[in-house]
Amino acid sequence: MKTVTIYTDGACSGNPGPGGWGAILEWNGIEKELSGGEPETTNNRMELTAVIRSLALLKEPCIVELYSDSKYVIDALEKGWVWGWKKRGWVKSDKKPALNVDLWEQLLPLIQTHQVHYHWVKGHASNEKNNRCDQMAVAESKRF
Template structure:
């Protein structure tokens, strides 16, 4: 039987691009784990993706995961756009390379290990965990410690 995990995520960027951070809360029964990191130069969408990736990569066995996010970019990217991108060799309908392909490929790999349900919520409407993730992400953006090498080396 798979463990049931609740994951709450948010990404933040102070300027876009700019310093960014993500916040992830993982919950299993009464246990809670917080994941976060800050980057010197990145984008909001990259931080939204990193919040999900860090949470899923942290799980050391296959789980049933409910991910709550305020990012339509992440939710639609995974549920709607990614199957089309894969068929088109990671190209958009306009035949351009998919932005943030390094993270989309990373999330593709980690999603294969888990059963995931997606819950999209509107941002900044008082959802407790989303508000906590937002605070965590903004604090990490204010105190970055990592370079986002892919973003810095692959700007269009």
């Protein structure tokens, strides 16, 4: 299987408010940047959208090294929380409804297609690719 490295980030001006997301996909020395946004959204929705849009571009099952500064995304996937939410009818362990169910339902089949390794990185720090994703996400949010 091919190994693809993906960096993602989301941004929102206000929460909710105008938001954007950015991603960088790397494979075999080639980089592809992608980004987008929405006029009324949340930061977590943009974080999830960046991962969804990135994984959806892969044309075959891959080993994916996923880097994100979103504890929400990384912890929910790496610690398996999202599978518990789904099993309980999208209810969290604290009995509150899970948020962003529409996006989680898009993401889970993509996660199951690939062998994904999760990496949390500190936002706005020394990770050049994460910082680039942040720049793209912020620029997209400003379009709205």
